[in-house]
């Protein structure tokens with residue numbers, strides 16, 4: 146079988162990834178293991194850092210974002226072993242005992258690090274903190290967490306009335322509130338719950354649609370006094386109880402698995418098994434959407450590991466149909482919309498994505514960037530204020546495209562390139578290391594086996 150040519154070109158300022166499928170086509174075959182779930186990795190490091198005693202983490206994601214979390218919480222006094230070890234050990238400071246760092250806390254590119262950490266800092270009395278991030282993170286909205294924290298009594302200052310990092314925080318004793326969040330965001334929910342751990346009384350968050358519930362599951366495992374009512378999209382935590390270190394096993398990240406699910410679905414003759422994928426129902430929107438599109442995906446070997454459901458996912462190529470992606474499914478597939486847009490470009494009919502305006506405030510404006518980049522490859526895409534309209538089915542052409550320093554865009558474009566005619570060059574492809582540092586090597590080996 147001919148192989149796709151995947152090459153990497155490192156220049157002084159960027160990494161370029163070149164993907165050129167053979168003229169005779171390509172079929173992806175074999176088994177793939179994806180790295181640990183990013184959301185669970187952040188939470189394991191953070192809860193381990195504020196718990197008393199030792200937490201062990203197996204399967205931690207070694208991407209740039211969890212590294213930012215580890216860097217910040219080391220500066221706040223937690224002892225965290227080398228992340229590259231098979232089992233990472235965190236010796237926590239105990240609740241309410243984070244130390245005032247000597248320097249600015251830098252969350253890098255990671256919205257989850259900054260927003261969740263803010264809840265913990267705001268509720269840490271008698272300490273001063275300065276927090277920032279990279280250029281992208283400094284442009285992302287922070288008022289969504291600063292406002293509810295202020296309602297709890299937090300003292301936070303920042304650019305544009307505290308809506309943009311860098312932010313300054315003077316930790317103080319907070320009071321519990323009931324917060325009805327206008328957006329379905331696990332970062333908002335988790336920030337408030339983490340602040341609630343140290344607040345007086347009960348802190349409740351009600352969401353308009355259910356977002357990922359990893360914080361709820363992990364807080365319970367660490368011994369927090371937490372009650373979740375998913376039907377009512379409501380969760381409460383009572384302040385004052387201690388957290389105890391525990392052992393966490395991180396499943397593979399469904400957001401990373403999504404690239405291979407779509408790759409095998411769109412490349413004729415493919416069959417892949419993606420092993421050990423976290424299939425928490427608050428994250429499986431991508432599987433529901435792909436099922437609506439007629440993708441052939443089977444769950445094998447279903448099990449529960451450390452409180453999270455896990456399965457191996459077998460995917461075979463099929464002809465995809467268009468579908469509508471809107472409403473409550475959007476928060477359950479929020480990071481997978483860029484790769485679902487790629488699937489839509491290969492599906493027959495018009496796929497409409499609505500209610501996805503949140504994508505405009507991720508690492509890049511993912512609606513605008515995906516519309517521009519897929520159009521460069523010859524797809525028929527119209528950008529809408531809250532989504533995309535994609536008329537699928539016309540063949541894509543290799544092109545010069547750019548990730549805009551957004552990891553999900555870099556990887557989505559690389560997968561689109563597997564079924565495009567000619568060579569695609571993805572500029573700023575190094576962004577993939579934020580959530581999937583082994584993406585390029587797995588891409589190479591999946592293509593080599595074909």
Ligand SMILES: O=C(O)C1=C[C@@H](OP(=O)(O)O)[C@@H](O)[C@H](O)C1
Pocket residue numbers: 183184185257329330331332333335356357479480503
């Ligand atoms: O809580 C989390 O771990 C995350 C929540 C989501 O963000 P929002 O809460 O902003 O939707 C998601 O996009 C992000 O990649 C990770």
Ligand SMILES: C=C(OP(=O)(O)O)C(=O)O
Pocket residue numbers: 183210254255256257258480507508553580
């Ligand atoms: C949006 C993402 O992450 P964060 O908000 O943590 O930067 C993502 O991983 O796609």
